[in-house]
Amino acid sequence: MSKIENHKFTIEEAFNDCFYIVPDYQREYVxxxxxxxxxxxDLNNEIESGSASEYFIGTILVSPTQHKKQYDVIDGQQRLTTFFLMLxxxxxxxxxxxxxAILSNLISTSFTDSDGEISTSLKLNPKYENAEEVITAIIKSGNQPETIKALLNAAGVSQFxxxxxxxxxxxxxxxxxxxxxxxxxxxxxxxxxLSNNVVFIQISTDVSSALKIFETINERGVGLNPMDLLKNLLFTNVKLDEFTKLKNEWKKITNPLEENKEKPLRFLRYFLMANYTISNHRSDGIVREDEIYDWFSKKENITASNYQKEPFVFVRKIIKTVSNFLLLTKGKGNDxxxxxxxxxxxxxxxxGFSLHYVILLASYNLPKDLFDHLLKQLETFLFYFMVTRTSTKILERNFSDWADELRAISNSTDYATQKVQLNEFISNRFEKSTISKQPELIDALRRYHFYSLQQYRTRYILAKFTQHVNMAYKGLLSPDNLNDYTNLEIEHILPNTPNQELLNDFILHPDNKDKEYQQxxxxxxxxxxxxxxxxIVASRDFFKNKKSQYKMSKYYLTSSLDALNNVGExxxxxxxxxKLKPFNDEWTAKQIDERxxxxxxxxxxxxxxEPLQD
Incomplete structure (x- = not known):
């Protein structure tokens, strides 16, 4: 095998030092x-956490070409292409x-070729059909994604x-x-x-060797699984004739996590914070990923977990927690x-967010009705903190502390006591927190738009509005599954891509003076x-022409845009x-603000x- 070189790059270093070619034999961008x-x-959560530590995105496998600092990408082009688009x-x-100017140099660089001519080359250049033209159109589009397709259409480039x-x-x-x-x-x-803290390891060798490395990585994995370090620690506390037994038990932990593509380190953090009181020099109750092994080495934690004296009991506790954790990740309750x-x-x-599993694992043994009530209140609590974009660092510290309280409630054997204590917890933790956040929430919702949060969260918010109105319309008290609502289409009443007639109508309307259509x-x-x-039928038409289509919807929040149904007193x-408001033929900035x-x-x-009622 030829010489193998590896180098740790930040994103800025990589696109400053290297030219990446995606060969036409590679899988296209998917x-x-x-x-x-x-x-x-993930990147946003890293920034909000306030952590200055590096965010490792894995390895990139490349092969040098005949040109200096130019590499064919063998593995990692999906990530590299995405980061290039971010630039x-x-x-x-x-x-x-x-x-x-700095970003321009990371996207493309001019240089003198062997003939003395000035050439410009993209720092990432996909060679499969028309991809380079698409990248070039994106760069030329300036700041409007809407113009990309127009540029490609003018160049006769299909987009599919x-x-x-x-x-x-x-x-x-x-x-x-x-x-x-x-x-x-x-x-x-x-x-x-992004430029300083996001890092990857670039492995460079010739194509045949690179392909062999790629095959080996995918067949065998790389290095020790993080769980193996803990397993090795436990192995030192069992007799030689129990090794096979422990190995088989350990597979009941690792196999389900691997099958469900869950990160072992993240699970271990949540397991520890959910099951033990965490003490550290920061007094924040948090176990970081690089502190897990140290946690197991401390005398007080050896005593608390008792893994040295009863390693199999400890392993079975992890097995049970894995099972509970995976059920929660699949939308299951504690039954x-x-x-x-x-x-x-x-x-x-x-x-992108999973810290809530800490308190859910800590309270998993609550009676079903109490656990369900906790989930309902947690949903509201998380909604407040997601919409107001509260730092995950604050939530992580709180959840670790609250896990201790919920674990104590969960371990109680008296239902009446559990109910009282849970209501106190919800009042002291969730209710007080959301009350303090209310002004921020109102402001955030007043300014909320399609891109305020990730699209799946916007879809969730619209689904909750739609579900609530439908339940109220039918007089239902218990919500049904939200899937029926989140699978609906998000309709822009004022069309997302208007024709010129509609755009002109908006601009010239007196209610829209100094208002931007795009906003x-x-x-x-x-x-x-x-x-x-x-x-599909409503398409991109004027509101006055679309509202008869809205009337056909079985979802009252949408159908009531046209008119309200009045039945009885x-x-x-x-x-x-x-609580609702129908609209006439007008749909201007004024009506949008009112809605x-x-x-x-x-x-x-x-x-x-809300507290749990008797």
Whole structure:
């Protein structure tokens, strides 16, 4: 095998020092919004945590070409391409700022070739069909994703498959950064973290050797699994003839985590914080990933966990926690059955946030009705903190402390005592926290738009509004599964891509003076959920022409845009009508603002903290 070199790069170092070529024999760009949003969420959580530690994104496998500092990408092009698109979006958003020039040099660089001519080369250049043209169009588009397709159409370049994926990924990244980091200061902080703290290991060798390394990595994995370090520690405390028994028990931990693609280190952190009182020099009750092994080495923790004297008892405790953890991640309650509130929490938190599992694992042994009530209140608590974009560092510290309280309640044997203590916990922790956050929440919802949070969270919020109104309309008290609502289409009442006639009508309307179409089309008040067939028919028409289609929706929040149904006196229908507002033929900035306020008032009825009643 040829010489193998490896180097640790930050994102800025990598695109400053290297030219990456994605050969045409490589798999094309396949990441969807799901993968892109997951990466954006992970990076955002790292920034919000306030951690200055490095964020490792894995290894990139490359092969040097005949040109200096130019490499063919063998493995890792999905990540590299996504980060390159982030650089393009940041360059557009830093227009006129000093950072724009730095980012420009990370995207493309001019150099003198062997003939003395000045050439410009992309720092990441995909060689599969038309991909380079798409990347070039993205760079030329400046700061408007909408212009990318127009540039490609003018050049006669089709957009489908991988090319469409690239455009969609760029649009997602651009909108995410634009609406979540609107102030230059916050965008600078984001760029600072991305350029300095996001790192990867670049392994470089010839193509045949690189392919062999790639095959070996995928067949065997790399190095020790983090769980193996703990296993080795436990092995020192069992007799030689019990090794096989321990090994078989250990597989009951590692196999389910691996099958469900859960991170062992993250699980271990949550296991420790859920089951033990954490003491450290920071007095924050948190076990970091790089502190896990040290935790097991401390005398007081050896005593608390008792893993040295009873290693099998300790292992079975982990096995049970793994099982509980995986059930929760699948939307199950502590009875192992589908749970409406746990499913809602999954839809709100997505894959980027998981700290709540600490307190859920700590309280897992509560009676089912008490656990379900805790889940319902937790959903509201998390909604407050997600929408107000509270630092995860604060939540992590709180959840570790609260886990101790919930574990004590859960371990009680008297139901009446548990109920009283749980209500006290909810009042002291959830209710007081949300009351203090209420002004922030109102402000955030008043300004909320399509890109305020990740799309799955916006979809969750719209689904909760729609579900609440439908339940009130029918006089139902217990919510059904939110899946029926989150699977609906998000309809922009003021069309997302208007024709020129509609755009001119908006601009010339007196109610829209000094109002930007692009701003109002994404406001929460302009969004509603709609069945796909109706959404297709409604298309991009004027509101006065679309509202008859909205009337056909079985979801009253949407159908009531046209007119309210009046049935009887003081019925469930007339009561919810007092919270809703129909609109005539006009749909201007004024109506959108009015509907946003209407939704704000509904939010107070939907997300509220309540004690468990007798």
């Amino acid at each position: 990441w969807s919004d799901k993968e892109v949003n997951k990466l954006l969420d 393009c979006a940041l360059k557009a958003l830093f227009k006129g700022e000093p950072q724009e 498959g991988a090319l469409e994926n690239i455009i969609n990924a760029y649009t997602t990244i651009y909108q995410y950064l634009k609406y979540n980091y609107q102030e230059t200061g916050t965008l600078k902080k984001y760029w600072g973290n 192992g059955e589908d749970n409406v509130y746990m499913n809602n929490i999954r839809k709100l938190t997505g894959g 109002y089309k994404v406001k929460l008040g302009n969004l509603t959920l709609l069945e796909k067939p109706i959404n 003081n019925t469930s229908i007339t009561r919810i009508n007092t 946003q306020e209407m939704l704000l008032e509904l939010a107070a009825d939907i997300w509220k903290i």
